[in-house]
Amino acid sequence: MSPLVLRSFTATSAIGRGLAATLASLHARRSGLAPCRFETVSLDTAVGEVAGVDAVALPGELAEFECRNNRLAWLALAQDGFTEAVAESAARHGRRRVGVFLGTSTSGILETELAYRRRDPRSGALPEGFSYRGAHNTFSLAAFTQRALHLEGPAAVISCACSSSAKVFASARRAIEAGVIDAAVVGGVDSLCLTTLHGFHALQLVAPRPCRPFDVTRDGLSIGEAAAFALLERAGDAVDADAVLLVGTGESSDAWHMSAPPPDGRGARAAMLKALAAAGLEPHEIGYINFHGTGTPSNDAAEGLAVASVLGKDVPGSSTKGATGHTLGAAGALEAVICALALEAGLMPAGINTTQVDPALPVNYLRENRSAKLARVMSNSFGFGGSNCSLILARAG
Amino acid sequence: MSALQACIEGIGVLGPGLPDWPSTARVLQGASPWQPAPVVLPAPGCLPSAERRRTGTVVRLTLAVGLEAARRAGVDPAQLPTVFTSSGGDGQNCHEICEVLATPERELSPTRFHNSVHNAPAGYWGIATGATAAANSLCAHDASFGAGLLEALCQVAVDHTPVLLIAYDTSYPEPMRSVRPIPDAFGVALLLAPGANGPSLARLELAWSEPPADRMADAALESLRASIPAARSLPLLAQLARGVPGRVLIDYLDGACIALEVSTCR
Numbered sequence: 001m002s003p004l005v006l007r008s009f010t011a012t013s014a015i016g017r018g019l020a021a022t023l024a025s026l027h028a029r030r031s032g033l034a035p036c037r038f039e040t041v042s043l044d045t046a047v048g049e050v051a052g053v054d055a056v057a058l059p060g061e062l063a064e065f066e067c068r069n070n071r072l073a074w075l076a077l078a079q080d081g082f083t084e085a086v087a088e089s090a091a092r093h094g095r096r097r098v099g100v101f102l103g104t105s106t107s108g109i110l111e112t113e114l115a116y117r118r119r120d121p122r123s124g125a126l127p128e129g130f131s132y133r134g135a136h137n138t139f140s141l142a143a144f145t146q147r148a149l150h151l152e153g154p155a156a157v158i159s160c161a162c163s164s165s166a167k168v169f170a171s172a173r174r175a176i177e178a179g180v181i182d183a184a185v186v187g188g189v190d191s192l193c194l195t196t197l198h199g200f201h202a203l204q205l206v207a208p209r210p211c212r213p214f215d216v217t218r219d220g221l222s223i224g225e226a227a228a229f230a231l232l233e234r235a236g237d238a239v240d241a242d243a244v245l246l247v248g249t250g251e252s253s254d255a256w257h258m259s260a261p262p263p264d265g266r267g268a269r270a271a272m273l274k275a276l277a278a279a280g281l282e283p284h285e286i287g288y289i290n291f292h293g294t295g296t297p298s299n300d301a302a303e304g305l306a307v308a309s310v311l312g313k314d315v316p317g318s319s320t321k322g323a324t325g326h327t328l329g330a331a332g333a334l335e336a337v338i339c340a341l342a343l344e345a346g347l348m349p350a351g352i353n354t355t356q357v358d359p360a361l362p363v364n365y366l367r368e369n370r371s372a373k374l375a376r377v378m379s380n381s382f383g384f385g386g387s388n389c390s391l392i393l394a395r396a397g
Numbered sequence: 398m399s400a401l402q403a404c405i406e407g408i409g410v411l412g413p414g415l416p417d418w419p420s421t422a423r424v425l426q427g428a429s430p431w432q433p434a435p436v437v438l439p440a441p442g443c444l445p446s447a448e449r450r451r452t453g454t455v456v457r458l459t460l461a462v463g464l465e466a467a468r469r470a471g472v473d474p475a476q477l478p479t480v481f482t483s484s485g486g487d488g489q490n491c492h493e494i495c496e497v498l499a500t501p502e503r504e505l506s507p508t509r510f511h512n513s514v515h516n517a518p519a520g521y522w523g524i525a526t527g528a529t530a531a532a533n534s535l536c537a538h539d540a541s542f543g544a545g546l547l548e549a550l551c552q553v554a555v556d557h558t559p560v561l562l563i564a565y566d567t568s569y570p571e572p573m574r575s576v577r578p579i580p581d582a583f584g585v586a587l588l589l590a591p592g593a594n595g596p597s598l599a600r601l602e603l604a605w606s607e608p609p610a611d612r613m614a615d616a617a618l619e620s621l622r623a624s625i626p627a628a629r630s631l632p633l634l635a636q637l638a639r640g641v642p643g644r645v646l647i648d649y650l651d652g653a654c655i656a657l658e659v660s661t662c663r
Contacts, residue, residue, distance in 0.1 A: 137536070201505075251532075252530070
């Protein structure tokens, strides 16, 4: 594939608003996971909640999009000059030539969950003011972001569970390569809601304590929330040496089970191999891998085998979900941004919370931060329905 | 922009009074009257019995239209990448989750939860067909058909591969039905290929245009088109049914239409 440059990027999660706070937390090995106090949820688990989301006020012209998910998106768009970078890109290319491809799994469903508690006792109707299009619908996030950034090009939400906002990079890449657009806002936003907290609990996949990916006693995931965005453009020749490029994307399907991977991780393996082929890279050229690493016994086991079979067992890697929690539909974009920070800062972030790496997993799992000049890194994202996506990011020079 | 184009190698349709593509084509040609009747969903015989028990309308609908399009093209579905697109996904499942979460116990069924992901039909499609290529699942509210078609055509153009597009919508029960009144289920599948490998039905080329989109001449069919996002494909299906070259405008996002030039596939 032709490389794309990440002209601007930003992330807001439980470890910080914007890049500086996020990088500081990674350096300090700080976790944003804390005992769940969200809404009326009384589950014995830790969550990665972003502070202050409900205090965010959307401007009046965006009032129809009011919901926690879009407030989190608005908070993130205001960081790191991202909105200004998009405006510059739109001025250069035209508003209709900048696409919006965003991932979310639950969009604004929290509003619907709360509305169902307030149904009319006689008719069963939803309360006045319920906004299907602005809050509930899966597309709400992209409609909101497009409006907030004054863009008029193609837009879609990609909703493939926990691979959603990795796959947006692949769709944007194709639309740019096909000449449909010249630039794309990609990213993912997912926010805490009752469906995912109680749903993962029902599947017995939620850990009681902060998650410990790849640990020998790992016992489940911790749910988090995040918003992460990147502005993609053709790299061309005039790219700074320290710019971050998207050089490879690979997608595959497990064709196996709705909520568990095949034990040998063959779908994950296929996605990684496709990403390497798209980038024209050999496995040994990957310097760090950000694992999907949810912390459930079967997910980490399958991914460990898959990564070892593609990249070998020596490539340093970690899951940053011990810090951020599993941010579901935002995880792909959040971890792509963490990979971009890793390339810029020369930092391989540790997989925190993990105390004893599972000896059955043939990977070089980092429990301490490591400083090293990185040239190319991989990020894995896998979701329910057997949806897999691997991204490869690289420094331009 | 370079031309986004593809040959259509197979079509599948399932909607109210529209049990398959040949019947739909006859209605759209005006050769037989449209007799609206609730959608009848076939049992998903290709799923293992454990999975079959867990499936609802969306899985049955997408399997039916996707397999019809592949069968008519004579293509093994296991070999195809897929693009699923839907405005609302599984409305019944969503409603039942919200109902349970409004009770003090909140005892959510694990199956209901894993079926709640927007890409559940893509997951079951993989289990049923063995397809391990990329599967995408999109949503663009009322523009979902256009967004899925754009994604599929980009894959055809950039990855040089045939792609199976499956657009579908189902109705919500009350109280969601009042705020999103989709009257019944509708699904359409198009097998799109870079060039004609065999007997192709037509060639599509995409361009942008201004609204309004084409409407159906028949008032009842126009009501179907306007009320179900996946049925925004009807003007295209009508052009394909007539089997003659022409230009069709279909709905996209506010302020834009997708123009499709339909011609003979050589």
